[in-house]
Each structure stands twice: as structure tokens, then as C-alpha cells.
Amino acid sequence: MGVSGDRGEMNNAVEQSAWYKGFNHPAYFGDKQHWFDTTPLPCGAYPITPVGHFAKLGMHHAGMWPVPLPCAIVQPGSAPYQTREKIAAALATWTSNDRPEFWQQKADQIWSEAKRNACNMCGFCGEYICWGKEEAPKFGTRVTTLRELDALRSEGKVQIHCNAKAIEVMFDKAAGRGTGVRYLDISDPDNPVLKEQLADNVIVSCGAIQTARLLRLSGPPEGLGNRGDQLGRNATFHLFGLGVKITLDKAFQGMVHGEFGATGNVTSYEPYFLQEPVTKNWIKAGTLTSTAKKNPLENAAAYFDSQRGAALQPLKEIETYARSMELRLTADDLPMPRNRVDLDPKHVDEYGIPTARVTRDLGPNEWRMYELALPMFEKSVAKFRSNGNKKIIETFGASPAIVDLIGDHQMGTCRMGPDDDVKSERSVLDSHCRLHEARNVFVVDSSFMPTGFGLNPMLTVVANALRVGSWIVQQEKRGLLS
Missing domain, CATH: 3.50.50.60 (FAD/NAD(P)-binding domain)
Structure with a gap:
């Protein structure tokens, strides 16, 4: 997987976080070598987009250490990515004696000569297909495993x-x-x-x-x-429900291009654990990441669905697209046996087979996490509240927890x-x-x-x-x- 990212920046961001400084004293925590891998990622960091730039300013203001979000996309502006060369380089550093037999082969026995062009930051990868001149720059099953297996079909070794x-x-x-x-x-x-x-x-x-x-x-x-x-x-599922939408003042019209690049761009590990102000206990949370809508019609379509016939509001949503952005907490449930998947006793699919039934609720840890996370969002946007007499933020709104958002991760x-x-x-x-x-x-x-x-x-x-x-x-x- 051709991950783009900066290992040094990532390690530094974790080391600077309050939870790491609070945790790293007991002997069982391990030393820095245990925590911080120094192996470079296959690709350099993904560029900071306009949305990422604004989010980075806000996170810095809140005392965080934002870093480029690691993503399985070939770094824009780089030379064509050759998986075989990357595997060869990785095998050269794998000097321990516990290497499985499969990985004792040479790189040319493991992978083909397929190349991938660098990402052109078209932004379709957020919610649509990732295109590429030769192979898609986004690493997914279609252009990795399945492509390699397809080459073996003519030899009769694989059936798909x-x-x-x-x-x-x-x-x-x-x-x-x-x-x-x-x-x-x-x-x-x-x-x-x-x-x-x-x-x-x-x-x-x-x-x-x-x-x-x-x-x-x-x-x-x-x-x-x-x-x-x-x-x-x-x-367990990621609790993507907690986030904020920030609409900048009209003076910034056209400066925030959400369509550039991947959905997320910069992230902070600071809220991975949040501390209770009184007890000083830590609560598991997640990462704070900048996100952006990929299509000006997205918010407008959602408004039409809920309030059909109202013509002006969707037009406003389209107009503010080029100056709006979001921050999202990527946290998740703690495991609870009552959160489960079983067979629905009433509903079947189009072939008469019982569908999956998902039962889910949030526990006390999740609700408390939301309460502790809200001030973090406020701090992140405080820098944009005003700058002298200039108005920077037009609107700022936080969305509540969404218990039934179960599609992601x-x-x-x-x-x-x-x-x-x-x-x-x-x-x-x-x-x-x-x-x-x-x-x-x-x-x-x-x-x-x-x-x-x-x-x-x-x-x-x-x-x-x-x-x-x-x-x-x-x-x-x-x-x-x-």
C-alpha cells in the first residue's frame, strides 16, 4: 500500500500530545523505540490543501500538532509509483530470521511491473471513482490484489x-x-x-x-x-457524528476549494485520549481531521430532501460551498456485547435471504467523550472568530452524536x-x-x-x-x- 505521509511529523505530533506525556512514565509503557517507528513511508506527505491550511491554523491555535493525514494515495507530483521497487526496498530492511517463507521470495516473484501515476488532486476519491492514466493512484483492492490475480487467470492459476x-x-x-x-x-x-x-x-x-x-x-x-x-x-463503528461546519465570511469566497485532493487532509492526534478535568482520568476518543464536501450540490440536495419546495436555501448552500469546511472527530465505540449484528427476523433481501440487523447504542464513555470534545472544537475555531475588526467566520455549528451512522469502518x-x-x-x-x-x-x-x-x-x-x-x-x- 503506497501510503503518503511524513513519519517524522507523525511521531513528533504523538510525542507532543498531552496524553502521551501523561502516559509515558510507567515502565510497562515502553520506550520511544517501541512507540516510534522511523521507517519512512513509501511516499512523501500529501500536499496541504486550502481546507487543510485553514484547519491547520485553527489546530495550532488550540495547542495541537496537526500533520498531513497519511493516506493510501500516490503523492501528487511524484514519479510513477512502482510497487515492485517498494517491496524490494522493504525486503532489504527485513533482516530478522522470522520472515515467513512467502516473503523470502524476490520482489519480482511477488509483484508485477505495474506502475501508478501520481494523484492529480481531482478530488473524486472522496465519494466517487479514483481515475488514473495507467492505474488509479488510490490504492484499493481493484488496482492491487485483483489486478495481480487477473494476470494469473490466463495461466489457469486463479478463477474469479x-x-x-x-x-x-x-x-x-x-x-x-x-x-x-x-x-x-x-x-x-x-x-x-x-x-x-x-x-x-x-x-x-x-x-x-x-x-x-x-x-x-x-x-x-x-x-x-x-x-x-x-x-x-x-x-464497533466510528463515531463520525461529532463534527463542526465552518462557513467563512464572504471576503474568503473562492479561497476554500474542498474539491482538491482526498476528503481528509490534516489531522491531530491530540484528542486520541481526553482528560477529565476533575478526576484527571483519561477517556478514549480519536483523531481530529479536516474534511470537505466534494460537490457544491451535496448540501443543497440534503436540504431539498428535508424541505422540498424551499428554493432559496439550497442556492445559499451552493454559494457558500467555496468558503466552507468541516472538522470531524474520528472516534469509536468501546466494545459492548449488546452492540451486535444478527439476522433480521422480519426482513429479507431481494432473494429471500434474511438481512443483517444491527443493534447499537452509545455507552457512558461515548456520551462523556462528546462532552469533553466540544471545547476542543471551540478552541480550534477561536482563531477565526475575528481578526481586529475583520469578520472571519460567518457561521459555526456543531452536529450532535449520530447513533445510527453505522456505515463507516x-x-x-x-x-x-x-x-x-x-x-x-x-x-x-x-x-x-x-x-x-x-x-x-x-x-x-x-x-x-x-x-x-x-x-x-x-x-x-x-x-x-x-x-x-x-x-x-x-x-x-x-x-x-x-
Whole structure:
């Protein structure tokens, strides 16, 4: 993953934060070498956009250390990105003896010669497709894994089944093993065809909600991997509900171009933990990041939906687009067993299969976190309140917690736990992300996480998938998974 970012700035921002200074005294916290990796990221930092510039000024004023947001996008202005060269450079620094067999290969055996052009800051990556002259500069499955696998199809080593809707992981209870996947071929959506794919190993990666749903539809009546009633529990999501929208004065019209670059641009680790003013206890929160709408019609469309027929307000929303920005707290729930995913007893999808039902509420930690975070937003915009007699901010508004915003960064529904949790009383997966009750069925999406990060989890998901995949290859070659 070609992450753009400045490792030195990131490390410094964490080290300067109040929570790090408050935590780093006990011996168990570890030394600086444990906390601060000095390995440079593959690409340099993404440029500061106009939205990022304003947010950076405000964060500095609030005593924070904003840094360019690390993102899996090829750095604008850089030379074409060659994954093979980056892998070779990374392997050269991997000198320990614990390198898995797969990673003992040379870079040209691992990856193709594919190149990616640098990001041109078109901004479509926020909510649309990422375009590129050769391959998209944004690193996603389509232009990484799937592209490499597609090159192997002509050699007969890989089959990719499109328009396939998995509905069950087939399970042999006597053997305690998954035997394959049952799916609907929906090439003709009105005439689905039930098919089966047998397999020695089954790897599930459908997202924390749909993975829990698929496993619920599989195996024993209560679901495959649900022997201890843990499947689907402890779901966590990012609490993107708390944020502020800032509209600058008309004098700044046209200076804030939200369409440049990725959605987020600068971030601060300062609010990763927030301190109670009286007890001095710390509460888990997250990161504060600048965000921007990508389309002038976005706010206007939302207004039309809620107040149809009102013509003037949407026009104002369009007009203020070029001078408005947002700050958003990327925090997350603490795990709670009552926050869960199961099968809806009433609703089915278009093929008659029960849909996923999500049950979620916020706990006392989350509500208290919101209360502690609001002053942080106020401090961040205080610099823009006025500058002498000049008016800088026209409007400033904070949005409340949104409990039902559950689409972003879903995690935790198949928690990873100890290998000896044979009764599955605390977890669904072992340390290799195998189901405790089906040792050849793996889950490698964000479902495995025992708790949320307060950060985008996807690079950790990728790193874990590479770890698990390398282990599977190694075990298969030794005949230890059969």
C-alpha cells in the first residue's frame, strides 16, 4: 500500500500530545523505540490543501500538532509509483530470521511491473471513482490484489467469479471443517442460479456486518462460529457524528476549494485520549481531521430532501460551498456485547435471504467523550472568530452524536482471542483468525479486531490479511492444514 505521509511529523505530533506525556512514565509503557517507528513511508506527505491550511491554523491555535493525514494515495507530483521497487526496498530492511517463507521470495516473484501515476488532486476519491492514466493512484483492492490475480487467470492459476452472492459457508460438523461456499450466480439478476464451490480452505472477507451475516446463515442453527454466542457481538463503528461546519465570511469566497485532493487532509492526534478535568482520568476518543464536501450540490440536495419546495436555501448552500469546511472527530465505540449484528427476523433481501440487523447504542464513555470534545472544537475555531475588526467566520455549528451512522469502518463482530478459547466464550477467532470450531475457515476483514482504533483501520486490516495469508501458505506447504 503506497501510503503518503511524513513519519517524522507523525511521531513528533504523538510525542507532543498531552496524553502521551501523561502516559509515558510507567515502565510497562515502553520506550520511544517501541512507540516510534522511523521507517519512512513509501511516499512523501500529501500536499496541504486550502481546507487543510485553514484547519491547520485553527489546530495550532488550540495547542495541537496537526500533520498531513497519511493516506493510501500516490503523492501528487511524484514519479510513477512502482510497487515492485517498494517491496524490494522493504525486503532489504527485513533482516530478522522470522520472515515467513512467502516473503523470502524476490520482489519480482511477488509483484508485477505495474506502475501508478501520481494523484492529480481531482478530488473524486472522496465519494466517487479514483481515475488514473495507467492505474488509479488510490490504492484499493481493484488496482492491487485483483489486478495481480487477473494476470494469473490466463495461466489457469486463479478463477474469479463475478456476480456471485455468497449465501452459506458449507460445514461438515463431524469433521469440524468448512467444505466450501454455496452462492447465487446472479449474472441474470431475475433468474439466480444456486451453485457450490468446494474448497480446502475458506477465507471470508465481507466486512464486519456482512461477514457476521454470512456466518449466521451457515453451519449449525445458531450460526457457524457462534458456539459461545459471540458471533456478531461487540460491533464497533466510528463515531463520525461529532463534527463542526465552518462557513467563512464572504471576503474568503473562492479561497476554500474542498474539491482538491482526498476528503481528509490534516489531522491531530491530540484528542486520541481526553482528560477529565476533575478526576484527571483519561477517556478514549480519536483523531481530529479536516474534511470537505466534494460537490457544491451535496448540501443543497440534503436540504431539498428535508424541505422540498424551499428554493432559496439550497442556492445559499451552493454559494457558500467555496468558503466552507468541516472538522470531524474520528472516534469509536468501546466494545459492548449488546452492540451486535444478527439476522433480521422480519426482513429479507431481494432473494429471500434474511438481512443483517444491527443493534447499537452509545455507552457512558461515548456520551462523556462528546462532552469533553466540544471545547476542543471551540478552541480550534477561536482563531477565526475575528481578526481586529475583520469578520472571519460567518457561521459555526456543531452536529450532535449520530447513533445510527453505522456505515463507516465497521469492526469487531468476529473478535480474535486466545488460541485456547476452545469453548468460544470470549472470542470467535484464534490468533491466526481461524474460527475456533472450523479450523480451515478464516476471517481477514475488520471483523477480527477486539476493539476500535480511533483511526482508519484499513491498513491494519491489510497488514493482518498479509500476516494470515503468509501463515496459510506456509502451513499448506508443510501439510499442516489438511
